[in-house]
Amino acid sequence: MHTQTVAQLAQGLREKRFSSVELTQHFCSRIEELDPIYNAFITLNKDAALAAAAAADQRLASDNATALTGIPIAHKDIFCTLGLRTSCGSRMLDNFIPPYDATVIKRFNEAGAIILGKTNMDEFAMGSSNENSFYGAVKNPWDQTTVPGGSSGGSAAAVAALLAPAATGTDTGGSIRQPAAFCGITGLKPTYGRVSRLGMVAYASSLDQGGPMAHTALDCALLLNTMAGHDPLDSTSAQDPVQDYTQDLEQPLKGLRIGLPREYFGEGLDPGTGACIQAALQELESQGASLVDINLPNSKLTIPAYYIIAPAEASTNLSRYDGVRYGHRCEDPGDLHDLYTRTREEGFGDEVKRRILVGTYALSAGYYDAYYKKAQQARRLISDNFTAAFEQVDIIAGPTTPGTAFPLGAKSDDPVAMYLEDVYTLAVNLAGLPGISVPAGFVDGKPVGLQLIGRHFAEAQLLNVGHRYQQATDWHQQAPVTGGTL
Ligand code: GLN
Numbered sequence: 145m146h147t148q149t150v151a152q153l154a155q156g157l158r159e160k161r162f163s164s165v166e167l168t169q170h171f172c173s174r175i176e177e178l179d180p181i182y183n184a185f186i187t188l189n190k191d192a193a194l195a196a197a198a199a200a201d202q203r204l205a206s207d208n209a210t211a212l213t214g215i216p217i218a219h220k221d222i223f224c225t226l227g228l229r230t231s232c233g234s235r236m237l238d239n240f241i242p243p244y245d246a247t248v249i250k251r252f253n254e255a256g257a258i259i260l261g262k263t264n265m266d267e268f269a270m271g272s273s274n275e276n277s278f279y280g281a282v283k284n285p286w287d288q289t290t291v292p293g294g295s296s297g298g299s300a301a302a303v304a305a306l307l308a309p310a311a312t313g314t315d316t317g318g319s320i321r322q323p324a325a326f327c328g329i330t331g332l333k334p335t336y337g338r339v340s341r342l343g344m345v346a347y348a349s350s351l352d353q354g355g356p357m358a359h360t361a362l363d364c365a366l367l368l369n370t371m372a373g374h375d376p377l378d379s380t381s382a383q384d385p386v387q388d389y390t391q392d393l394e395q396p397l398k399g400l401r402i403g404l405p406r407e408y409f410g411e412g413l414d415p416g417t418g419a420c421i422q423a424a425l426q427e428l429e430s431q432g433a434s435l436v437d438i439n440l441p442n443s444k445l446t447i448p449a450y451y452i453i454a455p456a457e458a459s460t461n462l463s464r465y466d467g468v469r470y471g472h473r474c475e476d477p478g479d480l481h482d483l484y485t486r487t488r489e490e491g492f493g494d495e496v497k498r499r500i501l502v503g504t505y506a507l508s509a510g511y512y513d514a515y516y517k518k519a520q521q522a523r524r525l526i527s528d529n530f531t532a533a534f535e536q537v538d539i540i541a542g543p544t545t546p547g548t549a550f551p552l553g554a555k556s557d558d559p560v561a562m563y564l565e566d567v568y569t570l571a572v573n574l575a576g577l578p579g580i581s582v583p584a585g586f587v588d589g590k591p592v593g594l595q596l597i598g599r600h601f602a603e604a605q606l607l608n609v610g611h612r613y614q615q616a617t618d619w620h621q622q623a624p625v626t627g628g629t630l
Contacts, residue, residue, distance in 0.1 A: 145170050146306040147623065147630050150215055150363040153309055157204055157214045164204065164214030168197040168258050171216050175261065175307050178625075182283050184292075184302040186221045187229050188261040200256045211366050213256030218308035220299050221262035222269060223249050223354070224343040232345045233265040233277040233295075236465045236472045236491035246343025247375045248312060248354050255370045260308050264298030267493045268462065269316055269347040271295050272565040274323070275556050276495045283552070284326060285624040286590055290549035293323030299357050300327035305625055310358035310367055314344060316351045317450055318544075318569025321581035324357055325544035325593020328583045330610060330620060331357040332364045335600050336576035337382035339368075340375035348457035349380075351450075351573040359620055359630060361582065361610030365389035368603060384601055392604045393611040398432030400609070403537030407443035408568055414547035420585030420592040421543045427616055428541070428609065436537050440529045443571060445522040450570040451563055452506050452519035458496075459503030465491060498559065527575040534599050539609060543568055544581040544593035572597055580606040583619035591619070 145153065145167055156162055172190045179185050193216060200214035224230050224242035226249075231237045245253065252259070266276040274282040274297030284292040285305035292301040296313030300323035303311050313320040315333035324331025332355045339354045346352065356367030368389045375381040404425070409418065429435055467473035467487030474490055477483035492500070506515040533540060546567060555561040572579040577597055584594035594613070598606045614620050621630040 146174055147626060148309070149359050149630065150310050150366055151360070153215055154211050164197040164200040164258065165194060167214065168193050168216045168260070171260055171308060178305060179307060181288065182285060182301050182305050183280055184264055184282055184298040184305065184307060185218070185261045186231055186233070186264050186279050186298070189228055189259050192228070193258050193260055196258045200258060203256050210255040212252065212370055214258065215310070216258040216260040216308060217252060218260045218263050218299060218302045218311040219249065220265055220296050220311065220313050222265060222314050222345045223312060224345070225249055225259060225262065228259070228262065230262065230345070231278070232269070233267040233279060234491065234493070234496070235278045238278065238472065240471050242343070244343060247340035247377065248344065248371050251370050251373070257370070263302055263311060266295035266297070267496050268345065268458070269295040269314055269319055270458070270495050270499055272318065272322060272562050273555065274298065275552065276493055278493060281552055284549045286328060287549065290551050290590065291326065293326035293549065295319040296357065297323045300324055300329055300331070303327070303329045303357055303359065304623070306623060310356065310363055312354060312371070313357045314352055314354045315573065316348050316454060317573050318566045320355050320357060321544050321569050321579055321593065321595060322565065324581040326549040326591065328591030328619070328622060329357060329359055330361055330364050330580065330582050331355065332368060332580045332603065332606065333572065333578060334368065334372065334603055335382070335578045337380050338578070338601065338603065339371045340378045340381050342375055342378045346461040348454040349461060350457060351454060353573070360614055361580070361607045362390065362393060364580070365393060365607045387604055389604050389607055392608045395608045396432060397428060397609065397612050400433040400539065401436055401537040402428060402433050403436050403438035403533050403540040405438050405440040405443065405540060405542055407440050408542035412546050412567065413543060414587070416587035417543055417545070417547055417592050420587065421594055424584040424594045424613065425541060427613060431612060431616070438533045438536060438540070440533060440571065442522065442525045442529050446526055446571045446574060447563055447567060449519040449522035449526065450566070450574060451502070452515050453523065455499040455503035456506050456516050457503070459500045459507065462496065462500055495559070523574045526571050530571070530575045530577060539602070539605060540597040542595055544595040548587050548590035548592060568595060576600065578603050578606055580610050582610045582613060585619055
């Protein structure tokens, strides 16, 4: 069962080839047996999952089942789950049991999907390697000496190692696409506002967006159908109607204009990764798409702008963790000041502290104009580049990351080297655009991701291109375990 996609499992459930209880038990057993190798899960939700699966089996026997009824899904430990610990990868929230479900979780529950467990992640979603987790690093199933990417590395590793058929992630600067690329799976970061942020622990509120991670574009479409939609409780949630994202998957690519930003193919791109991307582009061209060279001249501003804006927002968002309301609290505080400082000193890891310091500095009265305001101006220029590009082309393509998964520990002492990992993904978040990473080959046995970027709300188009590509290739069917294929 674990070698099947969500679409195949859903059909198996409908045809009564197995029950949701059997399916859920199967994945729980795999996690219990194999996750000690990968550390992809922080919490396994076995008992509640099996109870939910029994209810799903009853619903499957009636006529009001959905495409996801009975399907076990792993959730990044950033989504609040009622009664189930939500740690956000931090000691600060190690004891936090949410009194409510995130809207995304609520929607999956309403669809009858099963919460398999909560996946490991970089603390507060800050990182590109999953090494910043309080619960320890995650290992890449393709090569256990390398990182799975981050911050949604647990979700990516869980899907790649066939411990879950699909998972959720969040993407503030690449955290769905980059781990999807490193682990050889498909990951979609939707348009900002497409998926509700209510109950998704906030990192950088103007950039954060939840999305699906799965083997195929079709599976991502099935998950997005459930995740997307207006939420009256999230004021940044988009009102635009949601389409059925499985509807346009088969559209031929004839006439599609694909922009190739010069800035994404230059210095810094590993030649092996570049060769995989060129081959993928040729495949799309052979299906009738045309390739057009474009420029995104302000690309060099993305890392500096992001690493001001994201820490600035994080510094304000994380001020709520003060030991008073919930989460970690230091022992025997002497006074209020001692309570705040010791709680935060103990509760946060190094990278989180670094971001809070940078963000607080950038927002402070004397430096606001020099840093935060400048970064916002750069953000506008970056966004304008995309607007201009989308007058010439329909989608933009390039590598998701400059290279393949790097060894554990290789960049953990060098924050700037780690930040450079995000060079091709950050601009999408700064401009609020949708982006997808699809498996596009291997370099020395390590997966490569092709990134496709669309206009606002063009998720269906990205999924269409991803799906057509996956019909012509089998990279997404390769597995690092059990026989090597799905
Ligand atoms: N690597 C980026 C960061 O550390 C992006 C993380 C993310 O998308 N959550 O901020």
